Amino acid sequence: LESNRPSYSIASIPADGIGPEVISAGIQVLRALTKAIGSFELEFTHFDWDSARYKKEGTYLPADALDQLKKFDAILFGAVGAPDVPDHISLWGLRLAICQPLQQYANVRPTRILRGTTSPLRNCAAGDLDWVIIRENSEGEYAGHGGRSHLQTGWEVATEVSVFTRVGTERIMRFAFETAQSRPRKMLTVVTKSNAQRNGMVFWDMVAAEVGKDFPDVTVDKMLVDAMTTRMVLKPETIDTVVATNLHADILSDLAASLAGSIGIAPTANLDPTRQNPSMFEPIHGSAFDITGMGVANPVATFWTAAEMMRWLGEGDAADLLMLAVENVTEQGVKTQDLGGSNKTVEVTDKVCEEIENLV
Ligand code: ATP
Numbered sequence: 001l002e003s004n005r006p007s008y009s010i011a012s013i014p015a016d017g018i019g020p021e022v023i024s025a026g027i028q029v030l031r032a033l034t035k036a037i038g039s040f041e042l043e044f045t046h047f048d049w050d051s052a053r054y055k056k057e058g059t060y061l062p063a064d065a066l067d068q069l070k071k072f073d074a075i076l077f078g079a080v081g082a083p084d085v086p087d088h089i090s091l092w093g094l095r096l097a098i099c100q101p102l103q104q105y106a107n108v109r110p111t112r113i114l115r116g117t118t119s120p121l122r123n124c125a126a127g128d129l130d131w132v133i134i135r136e137n138s139e140g141e142y143a144g145h146g147g148r149s150h151l152q153t154g155w156e157v158a159t160e161v162s163v164f165t166r167v168g169t170e171r172i173m174r175f176a177f178e179t180a181q182s183r184p185r186k187m188l189t190v191v192t193k194s195n196a197q198r199n200g201m202v203f204w205d206m207v208a209a210e211v212g213k214d215f216p217d218v219t220v221d222k223m224l225v226d227a228m229t230t231r232m233v234l235k236p237e238t239i240d241t242v243v244a245t246n247l248h249a250d251i252l253s254d255l256a257a258s259l260a261g262s263i264g265i266a267p268t269a270n271l272d273p274t275r276q277n278p279s280m281f282e283p284i285h286g287s288a289f290d291i292t293g294m295g296v297a298n299p300v301a302t303f304w305t306a307a308e309m310m311r312w313l314g315e316g317d318a319a320d321l322l323m324l325a326v327e328n329v330t331e332q333g334v335k336t337q338d339l340g341g342s343n344k345t346v347e348v349t350d351k352v353c354e355e356i357e358n359l360v
């Protein structure tokens with residue numbers, strides 16, 4: 001008998017530190033979701049591309065890694081980074097070595113305060129803060145353009161050149177406007193530093209104005225990145241969708257995650273909006289070696305990440321059900337220590353699986 005149920009193939013790359021702990025929790029919850037809903041299937045293939053492989057073989061990825069990954073519908077990624085590998089080696093060796101060639105140019109970071117959790121912001125509770133930060137994910141300050149010279153003369157020079165192409169700027173701006181348009185408030189804040197960075201950032205503002213003409217129903221405002229940090233803390237309710245460069249949005253989204261309660265809940269989607277390549281989904285947090293192996297890592301960031309993955313695959317109802325289960329569990333007070341609770345990773349995971357079964 002042939003099944004009409006769609007089956008999605010997922011490449012899982014747990015990698016380093018708490019990555020394997022949270023990815024296995026995420027897969028357990030996704031299996032419970034698949035079983036409870038019954039209208040689709042998920043098939044996981046695991047890749048052991050991590051810092052241990054790098055230390056043994058000198059590379060994170062095998063030569064045909066990208067060809068292998070292109071066969072999947074989506075990639076679920078844990079975290080990369082090891083105490084004895086310089087951060088720029090591990091980041092460029094694994095994460096950016098996948099994101100950049102697979103043209104995952106839109107990095108999407110939703111931020112909300114989950115039910116049953118608290119924000120460090122005074123007078124801000126669940127429902128009060130609802131942002132999507134869109135980070136340009138292929139160029140800008142992280143284009144890898146630059147070098148070191150004049151080493152022998154004593155006048156050592158190091159340059160780190162930001163690159164803003166028209167193609168790259170237009171496509172992220174269009175994606176940001178479309179995202180803003182799809183949300184109830186239809187508001188977009190374009191973040192730059194165009195007073196001091198008078199080339200790339202003025203160009204970014206210009207392209208925003210051009211693309212914005214196609215979206216007359218979206219309300220746009222411009223902010224300098226330094227002022228934006230203040231607004232996030234003092235007037236969080238005035239913010240909806242935000243678009244910023246690779247570096248600026250990297251910083252703003254860490255701030256956003258903390259304002260929402262913990263870096264342990266925040267998800268990221270690295271999207272190729274053209275859908276020519278698989279997109280990659282990962283928790284915002286890093287490998288967190290200080291808590292690795294202790295069983296206390298918060299798996300909620302990975303659950304939310306898994307929900308965003310299901311949404312991208314077209315299973316919006318499954319995504320909503322998963323997030324409803326997660327928030328019911330946090331509201332019951334089943335939480336890890338970073339959220340002020342005392343539960344272990346496995347307890348939160350089992351509880352979310354149980355809640356999924358109860359809800360269907
Ligand atoms: P990276 O350079 O990859 O961003 P990092 O070392 O800067 O990594 P993280 O690994 O994210 O940052 O850790 C920052 C802090 O947050 C650590 O104290 C860590 O224990 C904590 N943390 C990160 N993720 C989690 C999680 N899922 N649950 C609980 N605490 C976490």
Ligand code: MG
Nearest residue numbers: 254284285286
């Ligand atoms: Mg960090």
